[in-house]
Amino acid sequence: MTGQTEGPMNRRNLHERLRDQIGQDIVAGRLAAGTIIKAEDLRAGYDVSLSVVREVVRVLESLGMLRPVRRVGLVVLAMDEWMLLDPLVIRWRMTQAPARQLRSLTELRVAIEPEAAGLAAQHAPAEAAEEIMRLAARMRSTGRNGDVESFLEADVAFHRAVLGAGGNELFAAFDTVIGEILAGRTGAGLMPQYPHPDALQWHFDVADAIGRQQSGRAKEAMYKIVAKADDEMSGVWADEPRGPRR
Incomplete structure (x- = not known):
């Protein structure tokens, strides 16, 4: 970041890069809970203005990751203080x-x-049910073609809908979290280029059940989708302990 001027676009880039760097350092434990950070040290270390540092600090404060303490500095907070469902925190983790x-x-x-699928079957307006079916059809088409990027876009839109x-x-507010989950899974190489035919069919089953107002069937089909995702990825976290660790 050193030596960069702060025009409008560059200022935004500096802000985002500094925000992401500090956020990832906190998440990874490189800045452990209880660590004291000085705003001046951030300014000098990243060669940015204090105004950029203040903007970044405000974001991290709002996420429960930093707390300013008068005459001390910025204190890094433990994970139980973080806004764990914020898309930024999800992305960093x-x-x-x-x-x-x-x-x-x-x-x-x-x-x-x-x-959520069960409620959609009970309460979805006709146009919403039709859109969910269109998205299921789009998932089938892009999935069969091996178009990973377009499939992800349709998959995210389906679950959000x-x-x-x-x-x-x-x-409904959980939709941004779903987007991060699915994008993260794809980015980590855990989504096959060609989705399993059963998974594609289950998305159709969810859509059809919602259109027919069959709540129990919608819940059952959606459970199959998420349970299969759980099963397919379980090897990734097989050795990961539970508890207060990040």
């Missing part, structure tokens, strides 16, 4: 601690998404 992050998020999906179709605002 996916980069620095992928096994534990994937396990936690996949287990959360297993708990949430079948219920299901989460939002049931009229529960908290399930």
Whole structure:
């Protein structure tokens, strides 16, 4: 970062790079809980202005990762203070601690998404149900062609649509988390180029059940989807201990 000017675009790049670097250092434990950071040290170390440092610190404070202490500096906080479902924190953990992050998020999906599919079958407007079916068809087409990028886009849109179709605002707010989970899985090379035919069919089954207002069937098909994802990735976290570690 050294020697860079701070035009509007470059300032944003400096902000994002410094934010991501510090966030990843905290997630990875290179900046352990209790560590004291000085804003001036960040300014000098990364050769950026104090205004950029302050912007980054505000973001990390809002995520529960740093706390300013008067006359002391910025204190790094433990993981139980973090906003763990914020997309930035998920992304940093996916980069620095992928096994534990994937396990936690996949287990959360297993708990949430079948219920969301059941609610969608009960409450989805007709146009939402039709869009979910279109996305299932798009997943089948792109999956069969081995188009990983387009399949991911359709997969994310499908699960977001299901989460939002049931009229529960908290399930709907989970959609950004789903996007990070699926993108992280693909980025980690854990998504096959050609999805399993059963998985493609189960997405169709979810869509069809929602369209027919069959709540139990929608829940069952969605459970098959997330349970298969759990099973396919379980080897990634097989040796990962549970507990307070990052």
